[in-house]
Amino acid sequence: xxxxxxxxxxxxxxxxxxxxxxxxxxxxxxxxxxxxxxxxxxxxxxxxxxxxxxxxxxxxxxxxxxxxxxxxxxxxxxxxxxxxxxxxxxxxxxxxxxxxxxxxxxxxxxxxxxxxxxxxxxxxxxxxxxxxxxxxxxxxxxxxxxxxxxxxxxxxxxxxxxxxxxxxxxxxxxxxxxxxxxxxxxxxxxxxxxxxxxxxxxxxxxxxxxxxxxxxxxxxxxxxxxxxxxxxxxxxxxxxxxxxxxxxxxxxxxxxxxxxxxxxxxxxxxxxxxxxxxxxxxxxxxxxxxxxxxxxxxxxxxxxxxxxxxxxxxxxxxxxxxxxxxxxxxxxx
Amino acid sequence: xxxxxxxxxxxxxxxxxxxxxxxxxxxxxxxxxxxxxxxxxxxxxxxxxxxxxxxxxxxxxxxxxxxxxxxxxxxxxxxxxxxxxxxxxxxxxxxxxxxxxxxxxxxxxxxxxxxxxxxxxxxxxxxxxxxxxxxxxxxxxxxxxxxxxxxxxxxxxxxxxxxxxxxxxxxxxxxxxxxxxxxxxxxxxxxxxxxxxxxxxxxxxxxxxxxxxxxxxxxxxxxxxxxxxxxxxxxxxxxxxxxxxxxxxxxxxxxxxxxxxxxxxxxxxxxxxxxxxxxxxxxxxxxxxxxxxxxxxxxxxxxxxxxxxxxxxxxxxxxxxxxxxxxxxxxxx
Numbered sequence: 001x002x003x004x005x006x007x008x009x010x011x012x013x014x015x016x017x018x019x020x021x022x023x024x025x026x027x028x029x030x031x032x033x034x035x036x037x038x039x040x041x042x043x044x045x046x047x048x049x050x051x052x053x054x055x056x057x058x059x060x061x062x063x064x065x066x067x068x069x070x071x072x073x074x075x076x077x078x079x080x081x082x083x084x085x086x087x088x089x090x091x092x093x094x095x096x097x098x099x100x101x102x103x104x105x106x107x108x109x110x111x112x113x114x115x116x117x118x119x120x121x122x123x124x125x126x127x128x129x130x131x132x133x134x135x136x137x138x139x140x141x142x143x144x145x146x147x148x149x150x151x152x153x154x155x156x157x158x159x160x161x162x163x164x165x166x167x168x169x170x171x172x173x174x175x176x177x178x179x180x181x182x183x184x185x186x187x188x189x190x191x192x193x194x195x196x197x198x199x200x201x202x203x204x205x206x207x208x209x210x211x212x213x214x215x216x217x218x219x220x221x222x223x224x225x226x227x228x229x230x231x232x233x234x235x236x237x238x239x240x241x242x243x244x245x246x247x248x249x250x251x252x253x254x255x256x257x258x259x260x261x262x263x264x265x266x267x268x269x270x271x272x273x274x275x276x277x278x279x280x281x282x283x284x285x286x287x288x289x290x291x292x293x294x295x296x297x298x299x300x301x302x303x304x305x306x307x308x309x310x311x312x313x314x315x316x317x318x319x320x321x322x323x324x325x326x327x328x329x330x331x332x333x
Numbered sequence: 334x335x336x337x338x339x340x341x342x343x344x345x346x347x348x349x350x351x352x353x354x355x356x357x358x359x360x361x362x363x364x365x366x367x368x369x370x371x372x373x374x375x376x377x378x379x380x381x382x383x384x385x386x387x388x389x390x391x392x393x394x395x396x397x398x399x400x401x402x403x404x405x406x407x408x409x410x411x412x413x414x415x416x417x418x419x420x421x422x423x424x425x426x427x428x429x430x431x432x433x434x435x436x437x438x439x440x441x442x443x444x445x446x447x448x449x450x451x452x453x454x455x456x457x458x459x460x461x462x463x464x465x466x467x468x469x470x471x472x473x474x475x476x477x478x479x480x481x482x483x484x485x486x487x488x489x490x491x492x493x494x495x496x497x498x499x500x501x502x503x504x505x506x507x508x509x510x511x512x513x514x515x516x517x518x519x520x521x522x523x524x525x526x527x528x529x530x531x532x533x534x535x536x537x538x539x540x541x542x543x544x545x546x547x548x549x550x551x552x553x554x555x556x557x558x559x560x561x562x563x564x565x566x567x568x569x570x571x572x573x574x575x576x577x578x579x580x581x582x583x584x585x586x587x588x589x590x591x592x593x594x595x596x597x598x599x600x601x602x603x604x605x606x607x608x609x610x611x612x613x614x615x616x617x618x619x620x621x622x623x624x625x626x627x628x629x630x631x632x633x634x635x636x637x638x639x640x641x642x643x644x645x646x647x648x649x650x651x652x653x654x655x656x657x658x659x660x661x662x663x664x665x666x
Contacts, residue, residue, distance in 0.1 A: 044561040117342070154432045178565035179558075186568050186577065216553055223514075223556040227563045228377040234509035238571035241383050244519065248511060253553070256353060 020088070026059040028137055028333030031128035032325040033113050034120035034170065034197070035290050036164040039249040039281035040229035047174040048163040049196050052113035052320035054121070055332070056087065056128035060135060061104035066092055073111030083276035085109075086122050087129035092151045094130055100137065114318060117200045117285035118210075120165030127151035129170040131329035143170050143320055143328070144185060147263055165284065172328035174237055188237045190324050191245070197266070197277070197299040199306045200288040202316040205261045210285030213257050242294060249279035249292075262287045265316055269310060272302045296321060337634030344436045351528070359392040360469055361666030362396035365505065365658040367453035368529070368623050370498040372582040372614035373562040379497040380507040382529050382657035382663030385446035385651075387454070389420065389461035394437035397570070399425055402650050406444030417441075419455050420462035421485035427463055433470065446618035451543075459486035460502040464662035473545045475662070476503050477518060489529060500619065505661035507570055521570045523657050524578070530610070530632040532601070532639045533621040535649040538594045546590050559586055575611055575627060582612035582625075595620045596648055605635045606644060629654065647658060 032053040036046040061067070064084045082088035087109055093102050107129060115121050130146045150166035167175040167185050174188040232248030235241070248269040259265035259282065268289060276298045277291035287305075293299040303319035310317045358422035365386040369379040386629045394400070420442055428434050433475045436614035440462060448454050500508040500518050507521040565581030568574070592598035592615065601622060602613040609631045611626035622639075626632040636652035643650045 037664060039505060041560070041564065043557045176561070176564050176568060178568075178577075179563045184565070184580065186565060186572075214553065217550050218553050218556060220547065220549055220551050223551060223559065223586075224376045226556065227374070227560040228509070228511045230560045230564050231374065231377060231509050231567045232517070233517060234567045235509060235511075235521060235571070238568070239519075244511075247517065253556075 003029055023061050023078065024218050025136065026057065026330060027132050028055065028230050029128045029132040029135070030055050030332045031124045031131060031169050031329040031331055033124055033198075033320075034165045035198070036120060036162075036168075036255070036284040037251075037282065038174075038233065039175075039251045039255070039279060040226055042226075042232055042251065042254045043164060044170040045174070045233070046177075046192070047196075048168040048172045048180060048196065048325035048328060049320065051320045052119065053325075054112055054124040054128050055110040056125065056132050057108040057110070057130035057333075058129065059104050059106045060249040060263065061134060063104040064102055065286070066105045066107065068107045068109065070108040071111065072109070073110075073113075077115055078090045078109070078111070080167060082107075086157045087125050089156055090126045090149045090153035091129045091133050093152050094133060094146065097149070098137070098139065103137075105133065113211070114200055114202070116204065116206060117318075118199065118205065118282065118286045118288040119200065120169055120284060122153060122157035122167035123150065123169045126150050126157075127166060127329050131170075147185065148172055156299045167179075168328075170328050172326045173324060174213055188234060190237050191239075191242055192323070193294065194242065194245075194278070194324060195293045195299040196320075196322055196324060197272075197291045197293055197302040197304055198283060198288055199290070200308070200318040201263055201310050203261075203263060203288040205285060210258055210261065212236050213261075214254055215257065216232070218285045222252055225252050226251070241293075245292065246278040249281060251281060255282055258282055262289065263313060264309065265289065268309065270305050271305050275305060276303050279303055336449065342557070345647065348429045352464065358469065359390065360465050360664060361388065361390045362461045362465040362466060362662055363388050363665045364457045364502050364662040366500045366531075367498045367617075367655075368531070369453060369495075369501075369617040370565070370584075370615065371507075372584045372588065372612060373566055374558055375584065375587045376495065376497060376509070376510075377510050378563070379501040380523070380529075381501040381505045381661060382531065382653065383655035383658045384653045384659075385452065387445055387457040389458065389465050390441040390666075391462065391465035392613060393469060394439050396437040397435055400439045400520070400583075401440045401442065404439040404444065405442075406446075407442075407448060410448055411442070411444070415440075415509050420458050422489055423459045423486035424462045424466050426485050426636070427479065430474065430482070432484055436470075438466065442652045447533055447535070448559045449537065449539060450651075451493070451538065451615065451619045451621040452531065452533065453502055453617060454500035455490035455550040456483065456485060456502045459483050459490075460499060460662050464503075468664060471645060471654075473639060479549075480516065480518065501661075503661050505659045506657060509567070521567060523570050524573050524575055525656070526627065527570050527575065527578075527630040527655060527657060528612070528629050529655055530605070530626055530635040531616065531621055531653040532623070532636055532643070533651040534596055534643050535651070536594075536596060536620050538618060538620040543591055543594065544595075547587055547588065548647060552585055555585055559584070575625075578625065579611040583628045584614060588615060591615055591619055595622065600620065601639050601642065604638050608638060610635055610636050616644045
């Protein structure tokens with residue numbers, strides 16, 4: 001296939017997926033950060049936010065194969081080797097699947113959020129890359145078809161092919177991963193006026209280790225409490241009932257363990273709730289934490305207060321406030 | 334209080350809840366059977382059906398206190414002693430709570446479903462009794478206020494004050510018991526064209542024992558599978574998506590144990606699914622089983638086939654087909 005490269009250029013970025021046509025041009029894509037688990041929904045729930053997010057600039061080249069020419073915002077932590085970077089690996093899997101390994105691509109990855117933050121950093125990059133190549137090739141198939149490739153990236157990034165970050169990054173909004181075998185993704189509604197305040201305390205909590213500390217055996221009665229809460233949260237999302245969402249967002253199984261890796265987790269919760277948060281919890285496997293709030297002002301007061309507190313105990317932090325992202329990835333240039 | 338009985342009669346059954354007025358007349362109430370657990374929703378989900386259900390005839394007497402003059406359909410298994418019968422005990426708790434122990438009541442209880450069937454038999458009776466006295470007294474408070482009294486009845490009947498039968502019996506429809514402390518009941522929508530086929534194999538599975546065989550410790554990964562499914566089922570109910578409801582109704586934690594107490598459970602499932610059932614599972618703690626079907630004909634074919642099978646292995650059975658009950662208890666005379 002690789003010697004079958006087509007030199008012709010097509011004016012539009014939209015070209016047929018199959019056949020002997022090539023793809024041309026450059027595309028600049030944003031994909032959102034995501035909050036997985038969502039307190040009571042360990043391993044099955046996630047949602048996307050409008051800020052932060054990662055950006056990929058993808059350019060068609062005339063030499064088959066993928067190169068990564070630039071990565072910014074990663075402090076030199078991510079590999080430029082396309083065989084080792086989750087973005088290029090995912091895109092390569094996709095190209096193999098659609099029979100287009102004849103294409104040459106160069107990728108720039110601009111990380112706009114910290115790595116290892118619990119905000120689905122690798123998912124955002126991977127989804128941005130996949131959305132870029134899908135758009136360049138004019139592939140109008142359902143985005144759900146990109147999921148397996150994005151999950152390949154997750155497997156590489158954190159040792160486990162989870163979908164609770166990549167699915168919301170790809171679709172936007174709230175997503176339920178009901179089942180993995182077969183993969184069953186349900187898109188859930190959410191209140192439009194729900195604000196998400198995110199605080200990333202700059203401490204190191206690797207996803208792999210954060211998984212390992214979770215208990216393997218639990219009590220049935222605790223599981224019942226947890227699934228009552230996840231059923232309540234899902235109901236609250238459908239009913240547009242922010243009170244119900246708030247009182248359902250309790251995690252008695254994972255948070256008690258993972259919170260130990262996060263500085264002053266319970267103190268931060270107390271501060272957030274006193275300021276009027278609807279709920280507060282760990283984003284993904286941490287160390288980022290998030291709060292839901294009913295308005296932008298409250299969300300900002302929460303991030304400010306928590307950042308001040310972290311500064312006082314000598315921990316740097318990044319903060320973000322946004323509504324829930326409803327669109328997933330988007331072309332920005 | 335008890336010597337303060339009022340002899341005056343009020344023409345309408347609706348009378349003020351407080352004050353020195355009495356209540357009068359006779360009321361005949363139906364309350365529905367219920368399917369608790371609903372496969373993946375162990376201890377938190379339940380729904381009501383239109384058939385079967387129990388009936389209570391309640392008559393105001395001129396002697397303070399409660400009597401039970403008649404019970405039918407129980408094969409002599411239920412106590413006529415008002416201090417030992419769940420209906421009278423619940424009604425007595427209610428009367429104490431509203432300060433109306435001055436009233437005299439006689440109760441007839443007509444069981445229209447087998448006892449110990451896993452169909453919320455005691456809940457139906459209790460809710461019928463509570464709805465009867467509430468209506469007689471003209472108490473127009475939210476029916477949710479009756480729940481604590483109904484749960485007292487459940488505690489007496491099965492050793493555990495659960496709400497997953499009494500709540501749907503009281504409200505009709507699908508009900509989520511998100512939490513017990515504090516009690517948080519969420520009413521869920523459901524597809525209008527969902528038919529429920531119920532088969533009660535006449536074998537003995539006491540609720541108390543059916544609870545005891547359930548594992549106390551489970552694996553986290555199995556709990557995650559289960560709460561993915563309950564989140565899927567709740568989503569399917571809101572989305573009116575019968576396919577999603579069907580594929581979410583899987584129970585890997587409780588059913589594998591409880592099904593051992595039900596003759597040919599997996600054979601019956603296979604038969605029901607082959608006939609086009611949407612899902613199949615244990616009702617409450619069994620031995621009743623139920624299937625969802627998309628139309629009445631399919632539901633009837635399922636009950637007929639399973640009844641034939643049970644007959645062939647010398648087990649008697651009762652069968653019922655109905656849509657989901659949306660109203661809860663109702664006055665029928």
